[in-house]
Amino acid sequence: MKKHTIAAGVLGACLVSVNPALGGEMWVSNEKDHTVSVIDTKTMEVKATYNVGLRPRGITFAKDYSVLYICASDDDTVEVLDPDTGLVINRLPSGEDPEQFALHPNNKHLYIANEEDALATVLDVANGDAIAEIDVGIEPEGMAVSPDGAIAVVTSETTNMVHWINTAEQQIFHNTLVAQRPRHAEFSESGDRLWVSSEIGGTIAVIDTATQEVLHEMRMQVPGISDDLVQPVGIRLTFDGTKAFVALGPSNHVAVVDQQTYEVLEYILVGRRVWHLEFDEGDKHIYSTNGVSGDVTVIDVDKMQPIKTIKVGRFPWGAAFRPG
Amino acid sequence: MMTVGCLMRKTALWVAIAVVMPVALSAQALEINISYIRQKVDRPPVLSNLDPIPEDDGQAGAIVGHADNATTGRFLNQDYRLSFFEMDDTGAVTPVDGATTPQTPGDLVLMDAPAAYLLAFADRPENAGKLIFNVARGDAALRDTECRANVLHTAVSDAMRSDALAQFLVLRRWSKLVMIEGRRPADKAFADAIRNSAAKFRLKIVATKEWVSDADLRRTASSELPPFTQDFPKHDVLIVADETDDFARYLPYNTWQPRPVVGSAGLLPTAWSSAVESWGAAQLQSRFEESAGRDMRPLDYAAWAAIRSIGEAVTRLNSANAGDVRAFILSDAFELSGFKGRKLSFRNWNGQMRQVVHLVHPRAVVANAPLPGFLHRVTELDTLGLDEPESKCAAFAE
Known part of the structure; x- marks a missing residue:
């Protein structure tokens, strides 16, 4: 079991245990520090930093927020962390080089992208069994499960496809070609649309879940920035179906897009090489992980404005929210 | 395909083929044959025994x-075949393994051969309908007066590398240069590229010397190179053009004035x-290392990029016709994650393939x-290498 450390400085150790009254927490994985940072979303301060496995990237909470799952990519494991103590309480075999994953609504099955092995592994978190391994394209990365649990999708970065997996049979039933280097997939709240970002293509594809056909493709253009540096990665859609937030990588901006009309509403300047995004309670704010600058930008969702930058560890990558 | 040759410079015909060909496809897997042709050249002897050039340089990238x-083809019912050929010094092409490969190259070709052989191959009437990727040669003329409509270049040009270096020197404000160049043709070509880049980016080469010593520098570098560089005027940086990797490696830390070395040693501009x-x-890098058991080199990268460019075109077109592939690769619709x-x-x-040049x-x-x-x-990306207004290449015009 790894030791855990608590961020020294501002807060004394007595305040570190979680007090629900203080509000929620944004957990951020720091790829080049082997740590996760915990941000109090009320004070917007880092209140704890915990050591985890090597090269943590994708992170997600169990549906009841009792544990945090962490892709420890260079340890080839999924770690299970108790968010109340910051201790890693279990390690699950994930297959090689897990990068991103998605938890099925049944709270039992983790769909894991094994980047170096061109595989998707379905892991039963209760007993650590791999219940399926599915051959996918080269460099699988983006992972999502539909809200009704019927479909899992994985994007493969070099094959440039969205692979559609029937979760009852754990088999691919369709492949949709998208633009270069698809990195992230996100289902709409109703599950009838899938948003997919293509980093090198510079586009977002909105796909009809029923037909697996691309309905709309949009290209982001940030004024004053060379088009080929506008590289969409993380996507989050507001619960109410109005806005989509898209992290645009080395353009150092987050785009806000109307979920219905696909019109770009705003480009928001954040830190350098922005990877992923996560909402806090009630979609009030969205947090962006800025890999190169090693910080997190907090954006006011209604006003579409950045309100604070918070220093975290080196190369922050994933973010996951736990309500208070 | 036989009528394509004489008309090949007409873009309109390529497009016409693109429309007609897919109709002929059956429900069977689409077969895509790619041929890799290499001419083994005798390399001049070099002083150091370090860094031998691997036997499969380039081929391992392919x-x-x-x-x-x-992997992509598996999902799309497309069956890729890769076969290897050798070219002798008469220009004749034979399969590396005659028993298992086709006897002659198909229409999609990667070529690692000196410019004269590359051009002779491209100019043969029976090869006019082929799409040939130059994966190895940086020669300026191949992108300029000697360009060919059926030859694309995934190899970075000498000019792209020297421009990358020049941009870096401008950014650092190291604008006063001295240069040492070797005597071999490749050294001269790179030195010419550096001179052009210096003019283009307004850097000043205040002195140039030719390296003529035939001493073994492994023993005498520290005694020979300081006096050799002693009479250079005041400068910010020393550029060395030694493309055969012979003497340049002994220059860093052996210069009379304490100045950084760039070019063929020290800071290298490279495709990979x-x-x-x-x-x-x-x-x-890790996929390559697992496959080849060594580090990936620039020639491997150029071969990888050529094969992937073909793959990307075939994926989008569902056609392996060289004309279709060429038209798609040169169109605005083409993009490749590299x-x-x-x-x-x-x-x-x-x-020429546009690409980032790394300074490493x-x-x-x-x-x-x-x-x-x-x-x-x-x-x-078009700030690197020959740009359209300066280009005398006419083979790609409508």
Whole structure:
């Protein structure tokens, strides 16, 4: 079991245990520090930093927020962390080089992208069994499960496809070609649309879940920035179906897009090489992980404005929210 | 295909083929045959025994690109084949393994051969309908007066490398240069490219010397090189043009004035290096290392990029016709993710693949060109190498 450390400085150790009254927490994985940072979303301060496995990237909470799952990519494991103590309480075999994953609504099955092995592994978190391994394209990365649990999708970065997996049979039933280097997939709240970002293509594809056909493709253009540096990665859609937030990588901006009309509403300047995004309670704010600058930008969702930058560890990558 | 040759310079015909061909496809798997032709050249002897050139340089990159294509092909019912050929010094092409490969190259060709042989092959009437990728040669003329409509270049040009270096020197404000150049033709070609880049980016080469010593520098570098560089005027940086990798490696730390060495030693402008790890490159490096058992080199990268360019076109077109593939690769619709942080595409006026040039030393990437602040009306990548207005290439015109 790894030791855990608590961020020294501002807060004394007595305040570190979680007090629900203080509000929620944004957990951020720091790829080049082997740590996760915990941000109090009320004070917007880092209140704890915990050591985890090597090269943590994708992170997600169990549906009841009792544990945090962490892709420890260079340890080839999924770690299970108790968010109340910051201790890693279990390690699950994930297959090689897990990068991103998605938890099925049944709270039992983790769909894991094994980047170096061109595989998707379905892991039963209760007993650590791999219940399926599915051959996918080269460099699988983006992972999502539909809200009704019927479909899992994985994007493969070099094959440039969205692979559609029937979760009852754990088999691919369709492949949709998208633009270069698809990195992230996100289902709409109703599950009838899938948003997919293509980093090198510079586009977002909105796909009809029923037909697996691309309905709309949009290209982001940030004024004053060379088009080929506008590289969409993380996507989050507001619960109410109005806005989509898209992290645009080395353009150092987050785009806000109307979920219905696909019109770009705003480009928001954040830190350098922005990877992923996560909402806090009630979609009030969205947090962006800025890999190169090693910080997190907090954006006011209604006003579409950045309100604070918070220093975290080196190369922050994933973010996951736990309500208070 | 037999009528294509004489009319090949007409873009309209390529497009017409693109429309007609897919109709002929059956429900069977689409077979895509790619041929890799190499002419083994005698390399001049070099002083150091370090860094031998691997026997499978280039071919190993093609094999990894082929595996990437094959994975995609599995989902699309497309069957990729890669076969290897050798070219002798008469220009004759024979299969490396006659028992298992086709006897003659198909229409999609990667070529690692000196410029004269490359051009002779491209100019044969029976090869006019082929699409040939130059994966190895940086010669200026191949992108300029000697360009061919059926030849594309995934190899970075000498000019792109020297421009990348020049941009870096401008950014650092190291504008006063001295140069040492070797005596071999490749050294002279790179030295010429450096001179052009210096003029283009307004750097000043205040002195040039030719390296003529035939001493073994492994024993005498520390005694010979300081006096050899002693009479250079005041300068910011020393550029060395030694493309055969003979003497340049002994220059760093052996100069009379304490100045950085760039060019063929010290800071290298290169299409690929094992030091490149950003932009997902670590994944390509590890796939390559697993496949070839060594680090990926620039020639491997160019071969990988050529195979992947073909694969990308075939994926989108569901056609392996060389004319279709060429038309798609040169169109605005083509883009390829190449682990360099920017998408790869081809200049449709001379067939050169646009790409980032990395400035590296053996243990780190120092910078990636195009560097910030060098602007271009089409794409910043076109600040590297010959640009359209200067180009005398007419073979790609309508």
